Amino acid sequence: MDLLNRGVLFLCLGLGAAALPASSEMYPPDAFMARIASHCGQAFAGRIVANEPPQPDDPFAxxxxxxxxxxxxxxELKIPFHVGDDHSRTWVLTRTxxxxxxxxxxxHEDGSEDAVTQYGGDSTGPGxxxxxxxxxDQHSVAMFQREGLAASLQNTWAMEIAPGERFVYELSRPSGRLFRVEFDLAAPVALPPTPWGHPELE
Structure with missing residues (x-):
């Protein structure tokens, strides 16, 4: 796909991801965003499908x-990830x-930012x-170093989406760490509370 067509797709995404069909003609990042946006306003239950090696004091167990x-x-898409009564986590996906x-x-519950926040990275290649x-990314590496989180310095996160079927969130490391949560997109659930630090929706 040439740069002109990619630019047109980026512009279209900016006009409203939820309105776009996730067709095979779209540039992969735009198709990926459109696939997630097709579920906008819905919530889904998940289950851990990989957690190796087992973690002590696992907050998800x-x-x-x-x-x-x-x-x-x-x-931009904002996807809160609720863990029991902990409403502190939100995934933010942005088109660059x-x-x-x-x-x-x-x-935190009062809305203030945690000491470890706004970490992640940019996709490499079209995916x-x-x-x-x-x-x-380097911003996250510097923060992990500052907070003494050496194990996170080689993190790679991934997301997978099959509309109407499943959504997967994944964390992996070269050391062998693999954490995957799979959400059932075929069965929407009741909407969870407002995530901490985010506005109520109209």
Missing amino acids: GKALVMHVRECTPG PEGLRLKHDHR TPWRQEFPV
């Missing part, structure tokens, strides 16, 4: 896991000129309409 495709604005950016917005990968 035994908790209800719910994702909510909550805000779909031009070029080169591809996609994933950031993790972590808040596919159903999977995008996000190696850790």
Whole structure:
């Protein structure tokens, strides 16, 4: 696909991702965003399908896991990830000129930012309409170093989407760490509470 057509697709996405069909003719990052946006306003239950090696004091163990495709604005999707009564996590996907950016917005219950927040990375290459990968960026590396989180310095996050079937969030490391949560897009659930630090929706 030439740069002109890619630019047209980027402009179209900016006019409203939810209005776009996720066709095979679209540039993969735009198709990926449109596939997620097709579920805007819905929430879905998830389950852990990989968690290797097992983690001590795992904050996800035994908790209800719910994702909510909550805000779909031009070029950006906000997807809170609720873990039981913990409403601190929101995934933010942004369309960039080169591809996609994933950031993790972590808040306290009073709305203030956690010391470890806004971390993530940019996609490398076009990816596919159903999977995008996000190696850790330098901003995140510096924050992890500052906070003593050495294990996170080689993080790669990924997301997968099969509309009407499943959504997957993944964290992996070269050390062998693999964490995957799979959400059932065929069965919407009741909407969760407002994520901490985010506005009520009209």
